[in-house]
Amino acid sequence: MSGPREPALLRVEDLHVEAPGRPLVRGVGLDVAPGEAFGLVGESGSGKSLTARAVLRLLPRALRTRGRILFDGADVGAFTPAGLRRYRSGGVGMVFQDPRAHINPVRSVGDFLTEGLRTVGGASRRRAESEAVGLLEEVGVDAAPRRMRQWPHELSGGLLQRVMIASVLAARPRLILADEPTTALDATTQEEVMAILGDLRRERGAALLFITHDLDLAAAVCDRVGVMYAGRVVEELPARELERRPLHPYTAGLLRARPRIRGPRGRLEAVPGRPLPAYEAPDGCAFRDRCPRAAEVCAAAPPLRPLGAGRVACHFADEGAPGTDFGEDVGEDAGGGAPGEIGEEDRRG
Amino acid sequence: MNVISFALRRALGLVLTLFAASFLIFGGLYAAPGDPAALLAGGQRPNPEVLAAIRAEYRLDDPFLLQYGHWLAGLLTGDPGTSAVYRTGVGGLIAERAATTAFLVAYAGALIIAAGLGLGTLAALGGPAVGRTLTVATSAAQAAPPFVVATLLIWLFATRLGWLPVYGAGSGFAGRLEHLTLPAVALALSFTAYVARVTRTAVRGELHSDHVGTAEARGLPRAAVVRRHVLRNAAAPVMTVSGLTLAGLFAGTAIVEEAFGVNGLGSLLVQSAARQDMAVVMALSMLIVTAFTAVNTLVDAASALLDPRVPQVR
Known part of the structure; x- marks a missing residue:
């Protein structure tokens, strides 16, 4: 069975996010246990970043949300402004995708790192600065005291993302949200930055909700992985x-x-069709237009049901069928021109 | 690149700009139709001998470049020539009126900065109703030309209500303040609306920027987010625009000084141009260009200090 053994640190229950007339997230539920790393994987538009932003209540006001988000048992949606600030400054920290856009360009690196410690934590300048220098060294930034006096535009993307990670660690959060933290970086830097984030959060016992489109990376860094498609966890x-x-x-x-x-080298396979945002996906199983196994029954939405060590939302998945067999099936069907037929059966509207 | 070489390069640019402006001003008025000697003689049909004497006195028969050089040398040594209308030195004419106009410009500038920045920030941070109200108000204010505003102000505050004087510049600080309030408001109104709109756009832009999202995600108090991240980052573009607006005020004084009968540099310029008093027009034109470029240079330097990404300073 799935479900964490201890009470969840973060619980997302039936989360819906909606732009006027357009569902974007359609009933996401997930649990992250204390100290656990949970990966949320999906294509762009699948709703994974919106889910992370909803956890921090950082969604634009134009988007409507339904469902509940519980942090340590407390309803995040019911926080007062002061409670929300406490939650953001100590409970949850977020590493954003593009550090260049997400760090104030006209304030120094030192300002950025010490701001939280001084404003919220009430630390003196000297103490905040020495703590920030220590954190910079921990995240592998060389010449830390000099970096403190530099401007964000003088640092490379990789260094800047380390600065962002250091700034999140400074608040000692119990949960770190990382929204594609390495996507804007080059490949070798990606690995280093991810390793630093993974190691330091484990040392500190912080849980991680890691948003990525990279299945391998999620599997390497996380304890559990959720796959999102068209606004749902599938x-x-x-x-x-x-x-x-x-x-x-x-x-x-x-x-x-x-x-x-x-x-052997061969043609790179692709999932047939194109990724659909939730508001374009068909009723029933959102994936059925692109799925080689699609049948009549898929017109009814499959519930996310426990199976083996995990959960799945598919009518055909069963405990006996190993995934690799599934895979070969898919390959033959795709070669037989099945996607076209499936497309004609599309009954959305 | 350090601060000193930045300042030196800007100063050199300033000198070159002024030099080019002086050439254009002199050349433009030299090419203008009309015989300066006939104007200087003043009579209906001056006899040729008088004209010749005037031509010799004012060196009107010298070649163009020689005349230009003579004028420029005069400017640089503090002698911008003699007024043909007042028959006195241009320097003295300007000095008598400079304080009044400087007071008017400073007064209007203070109104523009205080009201423009304040209203613009309020419109950006306040609710949608506040924003819409201010958009309508600023559109109307921006569309109203100063001479229309001047007429309305005179009608309302001077004629109907009788609160404020309508004519003259007053003396002493309190007297000036009283006399120049209506002219300053008339001069400031459309510029205030412009600065308010620019401020609103800049502040809103920062409010929705990614780095402000980061600051909110870190649980900083709203006031700290607004002050350190929204207003601080909007300051550089707002200051650039406000600075240019202030520089443009020097030229704007001509209209309101005429409308309110204020005896300042602006009305001197209008009257001198109407009477083809070239020495005064040229000197005042140079003064306006100098004030504009000087303010502009200061604004550039200040923007560079506010934004570390501007490369020249650091």
Whole structure:
């Protein structure tokens, strides 16, 4: 069975996010246990970043939300302004995707790092600065005292993202949200930054909600991984199970679409069709237009049900069917021109 | 690149700009139709001998470049020539009126900065109703030309209500303040609306920027977010625009000084141009250009100090 053994630190219950007339997130539920790393994977438009922003109540006012978000048992939606500030300054910290845009360009790196410690934590300038220098060294920034006096535009993207991570660690949060923290960085820097984030949060016992489109990265960094499609979680598995036995045809397709370094070179596979945002997806199973296994029954939305060590929202997934078999099935069907037929059966409107 | 070389380069640019402006001003008025000698003679049909004497006195038969050089040298040594109308030195004419106009410009500038920045910030941070109200008000104010505003102000505050004097510049600080309030408001109104709109746009832009989202996500108090991240970052663009607006006020004084009968540099310029008193017009034009470029340079330097990304300073 799924479900954390201890009470969840973060619980998202049936979260809906809606722009006027356009559903964007359609009933996301997930639990993150204290100290656990949870990866939320999906294509752009799947609603993963909105989910993370909803956790911090950082969504634009034009978007309506429904459902509940509980942090340590407290309803985040019911926080008073002061309670919300306390939650943001001590409970949850967020590492944003693009540090260049998310760090104030006209204030020094030192200002950025010490602002929270001094304003919210009430630390003296000297103490905040020495703490910030220590954090910079921990996240692998060299010449830390000099960096404190530099401006954000004088630092590389990788260094700036380390500064962002240091600023989040400074608040000693119990949960770190990381929204594609390495997507704006080059490949070697990505690995280093991810390793630093992973190590330091584990040392401090902070939980992690890691938003990414990179299945491999999520599996490498996280304990459990949820896969989102068109505003819903379609599958949730322990990370080690994910690559061996995906339960949902979408996950299986994503896994096959990765380029391989070893083995014979061949044409790169892709999931047929294009990723759909929630408001374009068909009724019933949102993936059925693109799914090789789609049938009549998929017109009814499959519930997210427990299966094996995880949860899955697919009528066909069952405990006996290993994911790899599933995968070969998919390959044959895709070759037989099935996507076209499925497209004609599309009954959305 | 350090501060000193930045300042030196800006100063050099300032000198070159003024030099080019002096050439254009002199050349433009030299090419203007009309015989300066006939104007100086003043009579209906001056006899040729008088004209010749005037031409010799004012060196009107010298080649263009020589005349220009003579004028420029005069400017640089503090002697911008003699007024053909007042028959006295231009320097003295300007000095008598400079304090009044400087007071008017400073007064209007203070109104523009205080009201423009205040209202613009309020419109950006307040609710949608506040924003809409101010948009309508600023549109109307921006569309109203100073001479119309001047007429309305005179009608309302001077004629109907009788609160404020309508004519003259007053003396002493309190007297000036009383006499120049209506002219300053007339001069400031459309500029205030402009600065308010620019401020509103800049503050709103920062309010929705990613780095302000970060500051909110860190649980900083709203006041700290607004002060340190929204207003601080909006300051550089707002200051650039406000500075240019202030520089433009020197030229704007001509209209309101005429409308309110204030004996300042602006009305001197209008009257001298009407009477083709070239020495005064040229000197005042140079003064306006100098004030504009000087303020402009100061604004650039201040913007560079406010924004570390501007490369020249650091």
